[in-house]
Each structure stands twice: as C-alpha cells, then as structure tokens.
Amino acid sequence: MNRKLVVTALLAASLLGCEANPVSGRKQLVLVSEEQAQASSAQAYVQTISAAQKQGKLSTDTALNARVKRITDRLVTQAEAMYPPSRDWKWSVAVIDEPTLNAWCMPGGKMAIYTGIVRKLNLTDDEIAQIMGHEITHALLGHGRERMSRAIAMQGGMALGSIVSGRDLSILAPVADVAITLPNSREGETEADRYGLELAARAGFDPRAAVRLWEKMSQASGNGPPQFLSTHPAPGNRIQALNALVPQMMPIYEKARR
Numbered sequence: 621m622n623r624k625l626v627v628t629a630l631l632a633a634s635l636l637g638c639e640a641n642p643v644s645g646r647k648q649l650v651l652v653s654e655e656q657a658q659a660s661s662a663q664a665y666v667q668t669i670s671a672a673q674k675q676g677k678l679s680t681d682t683a684l685n686a687r688v689k690r691i692t693d694r695l696v697t698q699a700e701a702m703y704p705p706s707r708d709w710k711w712s713v714a715v716i717d718e719p720t721l722n723a724w725c726m727p728g729g730k731m732a733i734y735t736g737i738v739r740k741l742n743l744t745d746d747e748i749a750q751i752m753g754h755e756i757t758h759a760l761l762g763h764g765r766e767r768m769s770r771a772i773a774m775q776g777g778m779a780l781g782s783i784v785s786g787r788d789l790s791i792l793a794p795v796a797d798v799a800i801t802l803p804n805s806r807e808g809e810t811e812a813d814r815y816g817l818e819l820a821a822r823a824g825f826d827p828r829a830a831v832r833l834w835e836k837m838s839q840a841s842g843n844g845p846p847q848f849l850s851t852h853p854a855p856g857n858r859i860q861a862l863n864a865l866v867p868q869m870m871p872i873y874e875k876a877r878r
Contacts, residue, residue, distance in 0.1 A: 643703055643760050643815060652768040658709075658728035661764065665712070665730035672716050679715035679735055688715050688733055691749050691825075695756055696729070698822040702815075703760045713752075721840060725755035727764040741836045746820075746829035753825070754816035761815065763808045809853055813862060817869050824876040827869035830862045 639650050672678050679685055692713045700707045709729035719736035733752065737743065743751075758764065813830075821827050838855035853861070 650762065650765050652765045654705075654727070654762075654765065657762075657765045657768060660768075661726035661728050661730055662710070665726055668732070669714055672714070677717045679717045681715070681717075681735070684735065684738065685715050687745070688713060688748065688752075691745055692731060692752050692756075694823040694825075695749060695753050695819060698819050699729075699756050699760055702819060702822070706760060721837070723751050723755050725752070725759045727759055727762075729756075729759060731755065741833070741840060743833070743836075744829060746826040747833045747836075749820045749823065749825035750816065750830040750833050753820035753823070754812050757812045757816040757819055758808070760819075761808070761811055763812065766808065806853055810861065813853075813858065814865060817862065817865055818872065821869040821873040822876055824873065827866045827873055831859055831866065834859045834862065 669678070692711075696706075696711050706729065711729035711731070713731040713733070715735060716732050717735045719740070720734045721737040721740060723731070723733035723737060725731040731752065733748070737751065738748065741747070817827050817830055820830070834855055838859070841855070
C-alpha cells in the first residue's frame with residue numbers, strides 16, 4: 621500500500637463520516653452509529669453500576685437520591701424537547717458514593733453523579749442542575765459518538781501509517797492525542813457549557829449558578845492542569861465564558877420560572 625493510497629483512505633473515511641449535529645449544527649466526525657454508541661454505553665453502564673453495588677458504593681441516602689432524581693427529571697423533560705429522538709432513550713440516573721468530583725451522561729441517557737462533588741462543594745439544586753445539564757448535553761450533542769469515532773480514526777491512521785513506514789507508530793499516540801483529541805474535546809466541553817446552560821435555564825434553574833459552580837470547582841481543584849493539556853477549558857476561561865452567556869440565558873430562565 622503506497623502513501624497516497626493511505627492518505628486517500630483516511631480522507632475518504634473522514635469525509636464519509638462527517639455529519640452536522642442536529643442540536644448545534646457543528647460538523648462532526650461520526651464513524652459510530654447512534655445504535656452502536658447506545659448499546660456499548662448501556663453495557664458499560666450496567667457493569668459500572670453492578671460494580672458499585674457489589675462494593676457498597678451506590679448511595680443509600682434517600683433524600684439525596686430523590687433530590688438528584690427530581691432535578692434530572694426536569695432536565696430530561698427539556699432535553700427531550702430540545703432533541704426529540706431522546707424521547708426514546710432509556711434515561712437512568714445513579715448516585716455513586718465516592719469522593720470524586722465528577723458526574724457523567726453516556727449516549728442514550730445513562731447518568732451518574734458522585735456524592736463527593738455534591739458534598740465537598742455543598743451544591744445547591746441550581747448547581748447540581750448545571751452539572752447534570754452539562755453532562756446531558758454531551759449526550760444530546762453526540763460527543764460520545766464523536767470520541768469513539770476519533771479513537772477509531774486514530775487507530776486506523778496508526779495502523780496504516782505503520783504499514784507505509786515499516787515501523788510501529790503506536791509510540792506517537794500521545795503526540796496525536798495532544799494534537800488531535802484534546803482540542804476537539806475542549807471544543808466539546810465549551811459546546812456542552814453553552815447548551816447545558818440553556819437546557820438548565822429551560823428547566824427553570826438559575827444560569828448564574830454555573831458561574832458559582834465553577835468558582836467552587838476552581839477553588840477545589842487549585843485551577844487544575846494547564847489548558848493546553850486539559851480536555852476541559854481552564855476554570856478562569858470557563859467562568860469568563862459562562863459570565864458572558866448568562867445575560868442571554870436569563871430571559872429563558874425567567875420565562876420558565878413564570
């Protein structure tokens with residue numbers, strides 16, 4: 621296989637796999653179907669929840685569980701309006717009793733939030749809604765499929781490149797990760813910030829809570845790693861961007877509250 625054929629094959633895969641996201645309109649590399657993404661996510665979710673249950677790490681705090689369910693139910697209602705195909709998703713949320721500051725939503729609406737982030741940051745309902753709205757929006761925007769597709773494209777590129785060069789290029793994976801994966805992931809994070817803020821506002825949660833949340837996160841994480849090597853925008857940049865978005869979201873929030 622010659623070099624020209626390799627480049628042509630990779631370019632063709634990228635072009636054939638590009639489609640516009642129905643929520644954001646952004647062109648995405650999608651080599652994985654929604655059905656495949658949801659099936660693999662459902663399997664991973666079952667494994668994660670089963671492991672947590674065996675380890676006694678599923679929250680038994682009935683008040684917290686009910687609180688998270690009440691908040692996410694409101695968000696899901698608006699998510700289904702924002703992206704109608706999600707009405708067919710099997711939405712589910714779990715509260716995992718671990719100290720980590722984290723939450724997530726897989727393709728297909730499988731969600732979890734960790735007690736650590738709620739308790740360590742002393743989160744209000746509005747702040748929990750900002751977290752879960754952000755994570756739900758990752759699923760609505762197809763970011764899980766996008767990450768899977770980038771991984772497939774990168775693996776294919778490494779394999780074909782190794783054939784052409786006659787040597788193992790897998791050692792270059794960390795370089796490719798910095799050059800390709802992280803910038804796209806930061807774009808996804810910024811995109812989820814914007815649409816997550818809107819989703820929470822539509823559900824009647826205060827957009828200003830997103831700024832307070834990231835101020836708390838910044839203090840708890842000590843500002844985290846440099847933005848260049850992080851999949852998340854630097855807290856200071858994120859807070860600045862959210863502050864700029866809040867005035868746009870306040871009318872949506874006020875209408876929902878009425």
